[in-house]
Amino acid sequence: MSDERSLNFLEEIIEQDIAEGNNNGRVHTRFPPEPNGYLHIGHATSICLNFGLAKRYNGKCNLRFDDTNPVTEETEYVESIKNDIKWLGFQWDNEFYASDYFQKLYDFAVELIKKGLAYVDDLSAEEIAATKGSTVAPGSDSPFRNRSIEENLQLFEAMRDGKYRDGEKTLRAKIDMAHPNLLMRDPLMYRIKHEHHHRTGDKWCIYPMYDYAHGQSDSIEEITHSICTLEFIHHRPLYNWFIEQLGIFPSHQYEFARRNLTYTVMSKRKLLQLVNEQHVAGWDDPRMPTVSGMRRRGYPAEAIRQFSDTIGIAKRENIVDISMLEFCVREHLNKTTNRVMAVLDPVKLIITNYPEGQEDIFEAENNPEDPNGGTRPVPFSRELWIEREDFLENPPKKFFRLAPGNIVRLKSAYIVKCEGCNKDAHGNISEVLCTYLPESKSGNDTSGLSVKGTIHWVSVPHARTAEVRMYDRLFRVEDPSNEEGNFKDYINPDSINILPSVYIEPELAKAKPGDKVQFMRKGYFCADTESTAGKLIFNRTVTLKDAWAKEVRKS
RNA sequence: AGUUUGAUAGUGUAACGGUAGCACCCCAGACUCUGACUCUGUUAGUCUAGGUUCGAAUCCUAGUCAAACUACCA
Numbered sequence: 001m002s003d004e005r006s007l008n009f010l011e012e013i014i015e016q017d018i019a020e021g022n023n024n025g026r027v028h029t030r031f032p033p034e035p036n037g038y039l040h041i042g043h044a045t046s047i048c049l050n051f052g053l054a055k056r057y058n059g060k061c062n063l064r065f066d067d068t069n070p071v072t073e074e075t076e077y078v079e080s081i082k083n084d085i086k087w088l089g090f091q092w093d094n095e096f097y098a099s100d101y102f103q104k105l106y107d108f109a110v111e112l113i114k115k116g117l118a119y120v121d122d123l124s125a126e127e128i129a130a131t132k133g134s135t136v137a138p139g140s141d142s143p144f145r146n147r148s149i150e151e152n153l154q155l156f157e158a159m160r161d162g163k164y165r166d167g168e169k170t171l172r173a174k175i176d177m178a179h180p181n182l183l184m185r186d187p188l189m190y191r192i193k194h195e196h197h198h199r200t201g202d203k204w205c206i207y208p209m210y211d212y213a214h215g216q217s218d219s220i221e222e223i224t225h226s227i228c229t230l231e232f233i234h235h236r237p238l239y240n241w242f243i244e245q246l247g248i249f250p251s252h253q254y255e256f257a258r259r260n261l262t263y264t265v266m267s268k269r270k271l272l273q274l275v276n277e278q279h280v281a282g283w284d285d286p287r288m289p290t291v292s293g294m295r296r297r298g299y300p301a302e303a304i305r306q307f308s309d310t311i312g313i314a315k316r317e318n319i320v321d322i323s324m325l326e327f328c329v330r331e332h333l334n335k336t337t338n339r340v341m342a343v344l345d346p347v348k349l350i351i352t353n354y355p356e357g358q359e360d361i362f363e364a365e366n367n368p369e370d371p372n373g374g375t376r377p378v379p380f381s382r383e384l385w386i387e388r389e390d391f392l393e394n395p396p397k398k399f400f401r402l403a404p405g406n407i408v409r410l411k412s413a414y415i416v417k418c419e420g421c422n423k424d425a426h427g428n429i430s431e432v433l434c435t436y437l438p439e440s441k442s443g444n445d446t447s448g449l450s451v452k453g454t455i456h457w458v459s460v461p462h463a464r465t466a467e468v469r470m471y472d473r474l475f476r477v478e479d480p481s482n483e484e485g486n487f488k489d490y491i492n493p494d495s496i497n498i499l500p501s502v503y504i505e506p507e508l509a510k511a512k513p514g515d516k517v518q519f520m521r522k523g524y525f526c527a528d529t530e531s532t533a534g535k536l537i538f539n540r541t542v543t544l545k546d547a548w549a550k551e552v553r554k555s
Numbered sequence: 556a557g558u559u560u561g562a563u564a565g566u567g568u569a570a571c572g573g574u575a576g577c578a579c580c581c582c583a584g585a586c587u588c589u590g591a592c593u594c595u596g597u598u599a600g601u602c603u604a605g606g607u608u609c610g611a612a613u614c615c616u617a618g619u620c621a622a623a624c625u626a627c628c629a
Contacts (some may be wrong), residue, residue, distance in 0.1 A: 006569055006577095034629050069628060125627055134625060135557045170627060180558055182625045191627035210629045233560065234624050255560085257622095262566085268629095310578065312568045314561095317622055321566045324579050334592060369592070400590070409588050442588065454588045521589050548590045 008313045010049075010254060014057055014225060023224045027059030030223050031085070031092070032214070034066045035077035035198070037268045038283040039084045039291045041304070041325075045259050048308035050227055051090040062221055063092035067099050068213045070197040078198075084291040088301050094221070098213050099199045101220055105208050106160065108216055108246055109171060109189060113152045117245055118189060119145055120155040121172045128170075131177070132185055138178035139185045145174065159192055162205045166192050173212075175241065183238050187211055215239040218251035226251050229258045230315065259311055260319040263473040264289045265481055279491055280474070284529075286539050287474045287495050297471065298516050298526025298541030300336070303328040319479060326542050333516060333524045333541065338366040338373065341411065341456040342504045342519040342538075344468060346385040348460065349402075349432045351416060354382040359459070362442060364412040376507045380413050383460040385503045390455045391432045393421065398551070400453030402432060409454040411520060415440035415447060456520045463503040466536035469528070470497040504536070511536060518544075 007015065018025045029050040033043065054061035063085065067073045085092065112118040121144045123131070133139030147155070159169055171190035179185055189212040194205045215238075218226045226239075233255045243250055260266060265274075266289060274280050274288070283290050286297035294304065307328040311320050341364075360380040367373035386402070395403040402408055402418045409415050416434040424430045440447040474495050480487040508517070511527040518524050523544050528537040 008568090012571095032629090036629085066629065072628075128627080129625085132625065137557095139625095167627065182558090185625090188627055193627080207627095209627075214629085230560070231623055232629090234558085257561085259567090310567080312578095314568070316561050318567065321579065324567070327579060330591090339589075339591095365588095368589085398590090411588060413588095415588090445588085451588080453590080456589075518589085518591085521591070544589075544591050546590075551590080 009315070010053065010225070010227065010256065010313060011056070013254060014053065017224070018057065026224055027054060027057040028062070028222060028224045029054050029059065029227060030062040030064050030218065030221065032064045032066045032217075032228075033081050034069070034072075035074060035081060036069070036072040037077060037272065039081055040266055040268075040271065041261060041289045041291070041294065042258055042266050044084075044088060044291050044294075044304050045308040045311070046227075046229075047085055047088055047090060048305055049256070049313060051092075052308075053225070053227075054093075059224075060093040061090075062094045062096055062223070064096040064098065064217060064221070066210070066214065066217075067097050067197070067199065068208050068210060070193060070195040070207065073198055075198050080292065084295075087295060088291065089305060096217075096221060097199055098208075098217050099197060101213070101217055102200060102204055102208070104220060105213060105216055106206075108242075108248075109156065109208075109212075110153065112173065112189075112242075112245060113156060113171075114149060115245065116149060117174050118171055119147055119152050119174050120159065121145070121170050121186075122168070123170075125167060128188075132182065133177070135182070141177050142172070142186070145186070156190075159190065159206050160204070162194070164192055166194055168192060171206075173238075173242070181234060181237055183211070183234055184241070187238060211235055211238050212242060215242050215251065215253070216246070216248070218253075219243055219246075219249040222249050223251045226253045228253060228255055230255045255315065256313050257315050257317055260479075261289060261325065262319055262322045262478040263475050263480075264322070265475070265487055267481075270481070270487060273488070274474075277488075279488065286469070286471050286528075289474075296526075296529055297539055298333075298524060299325075299329050300332045300516070303332040306332065322473065329542050330524070330544075333518065335369050336367075337516045337518045337524060338376075339364075339368070339518045339520045340505055340508045341378070341458055342466070342468070342502055342508065342522065342525075343385040343387055343456070343458050343463075344470075344499055344502050344519075344522060345388045346503055347388040347391060347429060347432060349384045349386045349391075349416075349434060349457065351382050351384070351434050351436045352419065353435045356382055358382065359462075360413070362412045378412060378505055378507070379459045379462040380410075381459045381461055384410070384457040385460055385463060386432065386455055386457050388429075391418070391421065391429065393429070396552075396555070400451075401455055402434070402453075406453075407449065407451050409440075409442075409451045410436075411454050411456050412442045413457070414438070414442070415445075415449055415451055456522075458503040458505050462506050464506055464509045464536075465501045466504050466508070466538055468499040468502045468525070468538045468540065470499060470540045471495065472497075509533075509536065511538075516541070 031050045051061045131140045172186045177185045190206045284292035284296045362378045363375040364378045391402040407417045414436040416436045419433045422431040475490045476492040477490045480490040515527045524541040525538040531537040
């Protein structure tokens with residue numbers, strides 16, 4: 001509450017509530033996922049919002065699974081959701097399930113029937129849709145709308161006791177079939193589903209609808225601020241109606257605009273398609289905007305929290321530039337990861353005046369951003385792997401790397417002067433030739449030379465290998481859902497590029513799954529979950545900014 | 556069509572009747588044993604038209620545009 005940042009609209013509402021003494025100054029939010037899929041970046045920002053608000057105002061935040069549809073929900077999802085929330089750095093105050101309240105909800109429904117505010121309807125789904133009316137025309141009353149309270153009570157009990165087949169009857173709220181808000185035209189409260197529920201088993205064959213279950217669940221938990229996305233705004237009158245008719249704790253619903261991201265899709269349905277049709281390797285594919293995908297890719301939880309904070313919260317439609325997220329990822333990784341050397345596209349460099357069989361061991365700084373980061377040994381020899389793109393026979397202006405006659409610093413080692421190159425039978429460069437300056441030894445440089453370029457390298461005889469998966473954005477257009485045709489037509493064919501065997505410095509061979517490093521001058525990488533001591537695999541989390549690439553693109 | 560919500564640099568978000576600011580991106584430069592990081596600077600905005608006011612992004616009126624709603628999903 002003391003920071004300088006201005007308040008977002010939800011914080012303003014909460015601070016006003018506190019100032020007016022509403023709810024005795026208590027703040028209680030909740031995160032209500034349906035356990036029917038994996039969490040994505042949109043959920044992550046919602047988690048940051050709900051848990052963040054609770055923390056900011058010394059309140060509480062419940063985790064409540066909205067498990068009112070047994071057909072799609074599974075325990076597997078419950079576990080993955082809990083795992084993701086914890087990984088993001090949050091701990092819920094209570095773990096609840098809407099299914100905890102099935103009996104209570106049933107009792108509430110009986111109460112509404114007794115008040116003449118709910119009735120059992122025999123109409124089919126099609127008939128209900130047909131009598132619903134439209135945005136410009138009122139609906140019409142069901143012929144069963146005026147059954148007696150006694151009959152409704154009896155029928156509802158029979159529904160619960162399994163006397164009817166799926167879809168044969170429903171319980172509806174008795175509101176107004178001519179209401180301008182379609183959701184208020186006698187909405188369904190209960191439907192019959194003879195389905196096994198992941199928590200209540202076969203105890204129930206009637207299940208409450210979202211609109212009936214959600215608000216009452218909030219109320220039972222005495223949630224003060226029930227925060228959801230904009231599409232629920234039309235549901236608010238109904239949310240309030242149930243609470244008012246029942247005379248229970250008045251939770252209030254507030255809506256914000258979901259945050260969209262460029263170059264990806266966010267709907268569960270679309271993500272499911274990507275997985276099922278194998279456009280990606282699974283829910284945790286590092287290209288997926290899922291929490292598990294981002295984790296596997298190497299995005300730090302701190303970066304996701306910072307991102308959520310940075311983009312703010314409002315009620316207008318938006319599409320946030322992915323570069324904002326990538327900035328947060330780089331910013332955090334820059335401070336925390338060790339620098340290592342890996343050569344992705346190798347060409348051999350031979351130091352002609354360095355004796356064969358000799359080697360140096362350099363102590364290389366792990367992280368210039370961290371004074372306590374320490375050093376690691378890096379072996380050096382006569383033959384090194386360097387990046388093919390770091391040598392050009394005919395360089396353009398302002399090329400500070402290797403070219404005949406140029407000098408460069410080999411990172412943490414010596415300054416070398418390029419003397420030329422050898423080519424194979426096809427005219428391809430096979431070897432770059434250099435001489436080194438012994439007096440330019442890193443940390444002990446008496447050469448007096450200043451070099452414009454520094455390149456990374458890996459000693460040939462000491463090199464180890466690893467598979468590297470170069471990931472890029474999943475789609476080639478900013479907003480695939482808004483393009484003509486199917487969103488899948490816009491998948492980026494180069495979203496993954498596997499380099500089966502790149503050269504890495506020996507220290508890196510110790511990397512364990514989940515370890516994050518910076519491949520110097522190449523980007524941030526994370527050891528994949530499938531990585532083993534026998535077969536190392538690194539995922540590219542995000543590239544470094546590359547001013548030279550930009551320069552080249554311009555000309 | 557109706558209802559609801561919204562509209563501020565390319566993107567996201569502030570300014571709550573009194574100097575339109577911040578971050579990302581872009582561009583230019585400095586620094587650099589990462590063409591990274593860091594630092595400096597620059598470009599660029601109130602949907603339109605009226606009105607109220609000494610003064611309007613903010614209040615009022617009308618319009619324009621966008622999104623959501625018409626599931627026995629949540």
